[in-house]
């Protein structure tokens with residue numbers, strides 16, 4: 034019988050933001066106006082020009098690198 038072993042490893046958290054491709058200045062942020070049927074649509078709005086766009090997740094998104102998966106460079 035095989036066993037898995039739980040182990041704690043180091044992680045480096047980072048955030049991913051969505052920059053506006055219209056004004057190239059603002060950042061797209063969640064408006065709270067979301068739909069889940071038939072697909073996940075999280076509405077975001079540019080905090081500079083007001084453009085709206087939907088994504089399947091909310092930004093800024095927090096992710097992390099684990100253990101040996103460390104980024105070569107993280108700005």
Ligand SMILES: [Zn+2]
Pocket residue numbers: 053054055056057058059060079080081082083084
């Ligand atoms: Zn914009």
